[in-house]
Amino acid sequence: MNFNTDLASEAVNTLKSKNKTYKEFANIKLIETIVDKNLSKEINKKEGDYYLVDISNEDINDSESLLRIEKFITKLLKKILRKEKINNSSKGLIVGLGNLNITPDSLGPKVIDKVIVTRHLFELDKDSISEGVSNVCALSPGVMGTTGIENIDIIKAIIDKISLDYIIVIDALKAFDINRVNKTIQITNSGISPGSGVGNRRKELSKDVLGIPVIAIGIPTVVDASSIAINSFYNVINNENYEDIFTKYNNLKPNQKQKIEEEVISNYNSNYIVSLKEIDIDIENLSEVISGAIDHALHF
Amino acid sequence: MNFNTDLASEAVNTLKSKNKTYKEFANIKLIETIVDKNLSKEINKKEGDYYLVDISNEDINDSESLLRIEKFITKLLKKILRKEKINNSSKGLIVGLGNLNITPDSLGPKVIDKVIVTRHLFELDKDSISEGVSNVCALSPGVMGTTGIENIDIIKAIIDKISLDYIIVIDALKAFDINRVNKTIQITNSGISPGSGVGNRRKELSKDVLGIPVIAIGIPTVVDASSIAINSFYNVINNENYEDIFTKYNNLKPNQKQKIEEEVISNYNSNYIVSLKEIDIDIENLSEVISGAIDHALHF
Amino acid sequence: MNFNTDLASEAVNTLKSKNKTYKEFANIKLIETIVDKNLSKEINKKEGDYYLVDISNEDINDSESLLRIEKFITKLLKKILRKEKINNSSKGLIVGLGNLNITPDSLGPKVIDKVIVTRHLFELDKDSISEGVSNVCALSPGVMGTTGIENIDIIKAIIDKISLDYIIVIDALKAFDINRVNKTIQITNSGISPGSGVGNRRKELSKDVLGIPVIAIGIPTVVDASSIAINSFYNVINNENYEDIFTKYNNLKPNQKQKIEEEVISNYNSNYIVSLKEIDIDIENLSEVISGAIDHALHF
Amino acid sequence: MNFNTDLASEAVNTLKSKNKTYKEFANIKLIETIVDKNLSKEINKKEGDYYLVDISNEDINDSESLLRIEKFITKLLKKILRKEKINNSSKGLIVGLGNLNITPDSLGPKVIDKVIVTRHLFELDKDSISEGVSNVCALSPGVMGTTGIENIDIIKAIIDKISLDYIIVIDALKAFDINRVNKTIQITNSGISPGSGVGNRRKELSKDVLGIPVIAIGIPTVVDASSIAINSFYNVINNENYEDIFTKYNNLKPNQKQKIEEEVISNYNSNYIVSLKEIDIDIENLSEVISGAIDHALHF
16 A cells, blocks of 8 residues: 655554653653664655654743743754764754745755854854854755756755755655644654655665755645545445445455556546645744754753 | 545545546646536535646746746636626626635735726726726635634625626635645636635535536645555555555554554644745735636636 | 825824924834814824824834834724724724835835734624634725726725724834834824825825724835935935025025025925835835734734 | 935936936836946946835835836846846855835845745756746845845855855835835946945845846835935025025035034934835835745746
8 A cells, every 4th residue: 555654653553563651741742663674665655763852732822832832842853962972062054945935845845944043143253152052054955846957956956065064854744644734843863854845855865875864854734635545445345344245346356446446546646735724823933843852952 | 544635636536536527738737527416425525627837847036937837727617607698797806715824824915915906997997998808806704713704794895786697716725635735727617615725714615505607717826745655555555566564554444544544644633734935925826827817718 | 395205194293293292112102193173284184183103213123122112002993993892893994005026115015914803704604703802804905007996995885895994904004203213103093185195195094084984004114205205305405504604595595495495305205215225124014013913902 | 514315316316317218118217327436436336236226106006006117127137137148057145135024124024925936946856836937046145134144144154065156135124215116126246335225234245246137126215304404404405496595505615515514413313214194005015026936037
């Protein structure tokens, strides 16, 4: 079955894999998924540590909830940065992927609009910088349909030009389960893999390719319409109460099942996206949280 | 089966009703549906003439396509206005329903931003008005969650205050079939019925209630996620090729089927909406077309 | 001399009038101006109590500063409401004047987007309302160039339709002194007078006209280019150091001076406005403060 | 006297220089200014050919006017490109300077949002490209306060990474004369000099620095408040009718005059900008014209 998801945790779910640890902190749940070489092949996600922060029990329209989430993300981000040997004398670039003009794809650019940058002060006015403030710059490279340039080429060009020790990249993701949308934050040291997100972005942003650590922060803002179709189909087919009714289907061979699955999703290309009615306001609030957490994790 | 659609033509479809006429004009198709008393009860749509303009073969990112659509809508609108005995000495109010801050619900307010108004010139500078220009004003009443006032109360208040002969109301609609989204324009003399559209708007805007003709122009900009679920489920269940596999289901009693249908859509409340990735740009282009058509239909 | 200002305090200044009281609260200064019948004629401002809150020593990009201002305005607003015998069983309408699409004129509509409304809950779900919450609704009537209807007609229509005890109206104002721009909040029980603000709005919103108290909250977001011209001209002409150089001018008769003054401002019609580079961000922050203060003053 | 202007033509004006040619094409005027080595020092503008297109007799809210301007700019741009030996086998980068979130500074990024890019098609799908289409990409590098990186560093990085033959850079400019604002388009082969525009952008984008031709297209969207002050002061002081009144001033020594001039502008730092009330709509229309002209000049 073809799962259109950028969340390692969702991909692993289908395997009932043991590579996950659950923790709870008041309303916020944390799921850690270690994707090793073998698992990487199985679920088609890059090797690395994936942290899925489940905020579905928080209300992102409430300022106290937002503060709690921000603090949680700050702490988690600090831990990941430390693990990557990044400290406040390291020089970082924050990259916001996505298209500002397509609401569910605008998370990255919106974070860049809000995040604190200091690199120019280090260059031009070093004395004005307080202790604990680290050297950081930011960029929204745009999307290929608007710029004609691959993101990877722009990022590589910048890395070659200015001295950098690490990258934090923010992107809108795609989930399989609609209940994850705007209610999940994934942070990983594996970077961003090709074809991720709402838009069509290509080529991998990762330590392998760029030579420096790449921390990716992503929030699923959409699911494919085809995910709704297949999900609700199996919701019924696999329902114990209706086992008897769908026996024939369940006894089909995998390739026969697959043919029918393809029929289920046949009407929905990747242009049809499922999102929440309040997506504009959600993106505003979530970009505030992410930029705040980055600011607090980098400067102290 | 519960069809969440504001399109009379879709509702009628399920009845294989004969109340429809198809016409083709180059790339644009026109479907007329006359909803009489009986049909009104069956499909739960208000009585009236419904014109569904199918623009799925036009490209709304192409300026020549947009011009063709605008001309077509202008002509159709003129015909409907004539039928309602509205001419250029009639005084009109254009109402844009919806929420400017929720992209798929912003069609109405965006049309109001673009449409030409003349009422203030008739009041303050009558000599500046050319022959053929008619007296028209416009309003975006906002949504109840933001104003605390029902749209119907605001519109009624205005009608009581200023002299008006007719209303044109623009709203974003909900379709059942995803292929209709941003590719269909419905125009009707039956007004707008409660609960229509993306947001939750209440109470009917119609000639019955307001005492003057109400022409409604609507474009479906979303479908419910539950529509995707049920649609794709039946796409497979009713497929002749799999008839044999799903015999047991098809032999169930209606109330048993309904229980399973409810299971199919159980995960998707009305907060989950399906739309197109390019919704922001589409709404921009479509609001341009609608405002242009209204301008050309009213002033000549 | 023609002072283009909506601030009573500025108008009075030129008279070196005694009708003003200054108070200081930490960084925030309060200037009270009582405009009585006589003063009203002299300065061409409607009779009433004018409170000018000077926030020029606060930083409206700092969240703690914003909170301080919000608290101050809340307290002041409560005092004014009490004086007008408005309590939490009174029913209010909040009106945001101005044009959302012209940044310095968008303060009013932006406050309406943010302010809490409750009237629909009182109508539909009374049990859900906590004690202390008052009945309030809100409206952005738009500008005449976009709607073709005078604001006053829309407001009157609403008042005739729904039961209301008072109105709070928010508007962007024009100052004479550029240092007031985005650094001053004027609150008055005299309503809004014609021709105020950035755009051209007509006819008065006041208790005299509407029959219920009208509290106006305004922030100067622009000055006329002609104000800059005349202000800097007199800055030099009246400078003691250059008294000798400009003796001849200072000895001219008033009507001769006026002719030259007219020459000074002749190039600048009301279409040229002076504002701050950061106007977009300032309006965002100030609309947050105003809506927060209204919420806290009305519901407790 | 310190003229805050990015327009070579305005700077030259004050010298009553002969380096200018005037041409008229219906409603559009063209002023060519050749800035050679000597003039460059005098007016503090980089050497090069400056074309100032005066569109003050056109109405940029009228679609036919916009089309006329677009055609004129297309033709002029083609001429300049030819002169720089750029043809449709050359590879170009279009750079939009400025800040999308500050309206009068958003011209550059808005053009980038609208301009056609083709470079990715040349890389990925060469067969889809029609004859006459040239290879072009685009970038909005943001402003230093948001990115922490100098524009020049980002542009240089891109140039080093991908093969490019020329750059077209778009920027919002500052004029001295308010009548130029949104009514003038300056095109030059001299690139963009430091400190230009509304924001604070640093270091020069020019052929000298980047090694490839840099065509700059700029539109003044603001003037400094201090320009209004000094302009209106001299408007009166230098008026023949009042010669007698201001004799004493006119007989002052240059350094005495300068001291008074400094007094005139002393209240207005560069944060106070003068613009037009309709700036939001103007920028939308002008960015449409510029992107259209670039598209037509590059692909044919």
